[in-house]
Amino acid sequence: MxxxxxxxxxxxxxxxxxxxxxxxxxxxxxxxxxxxxxxxxxxxxxxxxxxxxxxxxxxxxxxxxxxxxxxxxxxxxxxxxxxxxxxxxxxxxxxxxxxxxxxxxxxxxxxxxxxxxxxxxxxxxxxxxxxxxxxxxxxxxxxxxxxxxxxxxxxxxxxxxxxxxxxxxxxxxxxxxxxxxxxxxxxxxxxxxxxxxxxxxLMAANPASTKNRDGSTTWKIEMGTTTAHTDILAFAPVPAAVEKGDKVTFVNNSMAPHTASFFNETPPIMNPEDPAVGKAAPGPSPQKLSSKGLYNTGVLPPNAPPGAGPPEAARSFTFSVPTAGEYQYICIYHAPSGMAGMIKAM
Ligand SMILES: [Cu+2]
Missing domain, CATH: 2.60.40.420 (Cupredoxins -  blue copper proteins)
Structure with a gap:
């Protein structure tokens, strides 16, 4: 169906x-x-x-x-x-x-x-x-x-x-x-x-960014947010388009685990119990994103318990975006709620 x-x-x-x-x-x-x-x-x-x-x-x-x-x-x-x-x-x-x-x-x-x-x-x-x-x-x-x-x-x-x-x-x-x-x-x-x-x-916030020495920018993408009674299952926006050569860092500051997973026409992982969900692919952060093959942050853990979660580095994953193009991604856990996004590089 x-x-x-x-x-x-x-x-x-x-x-x-x-x-x-x-x-x-x-x-x-x-x-x-x-x-x-x-x-x-x-x-x-x-x-x-x-x-x-x-x-x-x-x-x-x-x-x-x-x-x-x-x-x-x-x-x-x-x-x-x-x-x-x-x-x-x-x-x-x-x-x-x-x-x-x-x-x-x-x-x-x-x-x-x-x-x-x-x-x-x-x-x-x-x-x-x-x-x-x-x-x-x-x-x-x-x-x-x-x-x-x-x-x-x-x-x-x-x-x-x-x-x-x-x-x-x-x-x-x-x-x-x-x-x-x-x-x-x-x-x-x-x-x-x-x-x-x-x-x-979450949607109105300007994405945090840092300028790198080589002139490129690293943009931060917040992975959802959590209130006392809700989870917001959305990736915060990056600019409509980033420059090729920029980097994006996914950061999980929410109270739920998330992934950012680019399938690029490979068969998507849909079962949250699949061991591949938790595996960074093709390897650990940082990775150079391309439009071929699977790119997966693995499970980025929640910032929980509040104020005592793992360090930000353990909840982050960075991709550089060397070539222009559109890169679509989802959170495997929360795709049913529509947790998806796209990075567009020009
Ligand atoms: Cu999620």
């Missing part, structure tokens, strides 16, 4: 889901009905399912990725179903509940949690429940549903995005689907605004 067709299918799926949620909201709530638990004529308790989004990308601007659960916190009754959806995110996330006493891994050691460990019954906090990273690849992700058997407060997280933490509070009464959706929408609006502001700032 082409990427476009896949995106259309996912967009249609997302729209269908939104319509379903809206329908649920319309018939499931009223002002004097704050609790989702309803007693039927037979006396059994029926509870509405609530829905939480595991991340979203700005629908009109995919390069803005919200790294949050929306809403981050929800209250449910014992037995009330919670559903997490991935319909509106281009970036993979997990919903991972660790048993009490088991610490979460760091993003670098999260590999064992990329595969799912789905719930086998109502969750009581004693066993791992993990959606695995979803979606991986162009196909959409199925939702994850679970219920809780014991009152308490349960936190969960995304194994690769430390800023993504959610809480489910289990008590006597749960919230309605409408109340949860309203709060999720409010949070989403707030984080998208935060992301849009950061995007504008």
């Amino acid at each position: 082409s990427i476009l067709a896949t995106r259309r299918r996912r967009a249609a799926l997302a729209a269908a889901t939104a319509a379903m949620i809206a329908l649920g909201a319309a018939c499931g709530s009223s002002d004097d009905d704050k609790s989702a638990a309803k007693t039927s004529a037979s006396g059994s308790v029926q509870a509405e399912m609530i829905t939480i989004k595991a991340g979203v990308n700005d629908p009109t601007h995919n390069q803005i990725a919200v790294l949050q659960y929306m809403p981050a916190k929800a209250t449910v009754a014992v037995g009330q179903k919670v559903r997490w959806i991935w319909d509106e995110t281009k970036e993979p996330h997990s919903v991972t509940f660790f048993p009490a006493g088991q610490a979460a891994p760091s993003p670098e050691n999260a590999g064992p949690f990329f595969a799912p460990t789905l719930p086998t019954g109502a969750f009581d906090g004693s066993a791992l429940v993990n959606s695995g990273l979803q979606p991986l690849g162009p196909q959409g992700a199925p939702p994850m549903e679970m219920t809780f058997s014991k009152a308490g407060s349960y936190s969960y997280l995304c194994v690769i995005h430390p800023q993504m933490v959610g809480t489910i509070v289990v008590g006597d009464t749960g919230e309605t689907a409408a109340a949860v959706k309203t709060r999720g929408d409010q949070e989403q609006g707030q984080w998208l605004a935060e992301g849009n502001e950061a995007y504008q700032k």
Whole structure:
């Protein structure tokens, strides 16, 4: 399936889901009905399912990725179903509940949690429940549903995005689907605004440059940026055209790992788990860029933890651009969000 067709299918799926949620909201709530638990004529308790989004990308601007659960916190009754959806995110996330006493891994050691460990019954906090990273690849992700058997407060997280933490509070009464959706929408609006502001700032900044002794210029390309709740998956612009003989240095000052990868009509690396992603090609920095063959920075690590990341040199890679031409590149990890750029040399 082409990427476009896949995106259309996912967009249609997302729209269908939104319509379903809206329908649920319309018939499931009223002002004097704050609790989702309803007693039927037979006396059994029926509870509405609530829905939480595991991340979203700005629908009109995919390069803005919200790294949050929306809403981050929800209250449910014992037995009330919670559903997490991935319909509106281009970036993979997990919903991972660790048993009490088991610490979460760091993003670098999260590999064992990329595969799912789905719930086998109502969750009581004693066993791992993990959606695995979803979606991986162009196909959409199925939702994850679970219920809780014991009152308490349960936190969960995304194994690769430390800023993504959610809480489910289990008590006597749960919230309605409408109340949860309203709060999720409010949070989403707030984080998208935060992301849009950061995007504008990244795009408006003048690229840092230094003059070299030989008269050439070295331009700095920022690889994305990070806010408290979003990742901006865009390369900051260099001038519309650089002079042949100039250099460009990719610098990762964000909180996400990135690559700058020029495939030049060689088969692109699309699988983020491919060992070639992390391998500088044809060799370590600096490299002389040409329009033939693969040029890859390898994974430039994030500037994390904040203020204590690896030195800038370890997060940078320089190419000289000896000949005029157009050189297109992507970040292998974030190509689904549209993280791509071009260097034009005259
Ligand atoms: Cu990236």
